[in-house]
Amino acid sequence: MISIRPPVVCNQIQNDHMKQLITILITSCLFSSCATLLNQPTAYVTLKTTKPALIISGTDSVETKENKAVLTLERSKNPIVLTTISDSLKSQITVKARNSIAYKYNVFNLGIGALIEKGSPKRYEYPWTVKIDPSDTTSRVYDYYKTPHKGQLNLTCTFPWVNSFYFQPSHETSKANTGFWGFSAGLEYYYKDKKYLSLAGSAVMDFFIPFPAPVDFSGEVENMYSVYSSLMDNFIFGRFTLGYGLNYSRNTWKLVYHDRFDPPPPTREPATKSSNSIGLTIDGYYQIGKRFHIGLIYRPTLLNIKPEVDFKYEHLISIDFAWKIRLKQ
Known part of the structure; x- marks a missing residue:
C-alpha cells in the first residue's frame, strides 16, 4: 500500500516514499x-x-x-x-x-x-x-503489413498511457497536470483503400503512478480526468496513419479532502468542476506489428457548451498504445 501525505505534515516520509518508488521503477526496468x-x-x-x-x-x-x-x-x-x-x-x-x-x-x-x-x-x-x-x-x-481494403471493419482497443491535461474550470485558476492510464474502444470502417472513418469513446485520468497500485491519500488532492468521443477521418501512408476530426468531451477537475494520517485542515471546501465541450482531435500512429500501433493524440476543446456557452481553450495530449482487430475483410 502506498500512502500519500501532504508535505507540511511529513516531508521526510514523503521523500522516503518517493525514493522507494524510484527504486521500484528502476528495478522493474532493469x-x-x-x-x-x-x-x-x-x-x-x-x-x-x-x-x-x-x-x-x-x-x-x-x-x-x-x-x-x-x-x-x-x-x-x-x-x-x-x-x-x-x-x-x-x-x-x-x-x-x-x-x-x-x-x-x-x-x-x-x-x-x-x-x-x-x-x-x-x-x-x-x-x-x-x-x-x-x-x-x-x-x-511475405507481407506482414497487408494494405487495408475498402469495406474492411476493425475493432480498436487503445490504452492512452501518458496523459497531459490543461483545464480552465469555471471560477478557478487554470489547472495543468500529467499522469497515467486510460482506455478507449471504437470501430474503423474503410470507405476507400488506405482511408477510413473511426468512431471511438475514451476515458483518461492523471493517476500519478505508471502502473496499477493501491494508494492512500491524505489531505487535499486534485484530480483531473476526461471522458470523450471522437469521429475522425484517417489516412494511411506506409506504416504511418494520420487522422483529424471532431470530439465531444466532458472535462473534470476535482478537489478532494482525505481525512487520513492527521492531515492539516482543508484550505477550502471540496469542489468538482466539469464542462462539456466541442473541439478537434488530431492524431498520428506508427504501426510496429500486425495489430499493434503507438501514437500521439492532441485533443483541444474550443467551444464550451455547459455549464455556460463560451469559447474556452482546454487540451489533452496522450501517448497511446493501440490494438486493432479485424472484424470484416
Missing part, C-alpha cells in the same frame, strides 16, 4: 526483459496451402496434411525461405523475421528491456500463419 522471459528459443509457424504440397525450408522438408503443415524454427534475425513443390510446380516465398510482441512490451519498462535484448535472438518472431498458393510460381516476400 530486470524486465520481456522477450527473454516470455519467448522460447523456438517458434512455430503454421503453413496453409491451397492444395497438397511438399514444403522445403533449408535442409528440412515436410508434406502437408489436409493442406496444412507446422514448422519449428529457431528464432533468428535471418529470414526463412520456403519452397513449395506441387504438381511439378515450384514456388518460393521469403519470410523475414520481425520484432516479437514480447519484445515490444518493453515500452512499458521505458525501453530498458529493449536495450538489454537488442542482440538476443529471442527478440524475433515469425508470423503464426503463412498462406501459400503453390500455383503462384513467382518469388515473393
Whole structure:
C-alpha cells in the first residue's frame, strides 16, 4: 500500500516514499526483459496451402496434411525461405523475421528491456500463419503489413498511457497536470483503400503512478480526468496513419479532502468542476506489428457548451498504445 501525505505534515516520509518508488521503477526496468522471459528459443509457424504440397525450408522438408503443415524454427534475425513443390510446380516465398510482441512490451519498462535484448535472438518472431498458393510460381516476400481494403471493419482497443491535461474550470485558476492510464474502444470502417472513418469513446485520468497500485491519500488532492468521443477521418501512408476530426468531451477537475494520517485542515471546501465541450482531435500512429500501433493524440476543446456557452481553450495530449482487430475483410 502506498500512502500519500501532504508535505507540511511529513516531508521526510514523503521523500522516503518517493525514493522507494524510484527504486521500484528502476528495478522493474532493469530486470524486465520481456522477450527473454516470455519467448522460447523456438517458434512455430503454421503453413496453409491451397492444395497438397511438399514444403522445403533449408535442409528440412515436410508434406502437408489436409493442406496444412507446422514448422519449428529457431528464432533468428535471418529470414526463412520456403519452397513449395506441387504438381511439378515450384514456388518460393521469403519470410523475414520481425520484432516479437514480447519484445515490444518493453515500452512499458521505458525501453530498458529493449536495450538489454537488442542482440538476443529471442527478440524475433515469425508470423503464426503463412498462406501459400503453390500455383503462384513467382518469388515473393511475405507481407506482414497487408494494405487495408475498402469495406474492411476493425475493432480498436487503445490504452492512452501518458496523459497531459490543461483545464480552465469555471471560477478557478487554470489547472495543468500529467499522469497515467486510460482506455478507449471504437470501430474503423474503410470507405476507400488506405482511408477510413473511426468512431471511438475514451476515458483518461492523471493517476500519478505508471502502473496499477493501491494508494492512500491524505489531505487535499486534485484530480483531473476526461471522458470523450471522437469521429475522425484517417489516412494511411506506409506504416504511418494520420487522422483529424471532431470530439465531444466532458472535462473534470476535482478537489478532494482525505481525512487520513492527521492531515492539516482543508484550505477550502471540496469542489468538482466539469464542462462539456466541442473541439478537434488530431492524431498520428506508427504501426510496429500486425495489430499493434503507438501514437500521439492532441485533443483541444474550443467551444464550451455547459455549464455556460463560451469559447474556452482546454487540451489533452496522450501517448497511446493501440490494438486493432479485424472484424470484416
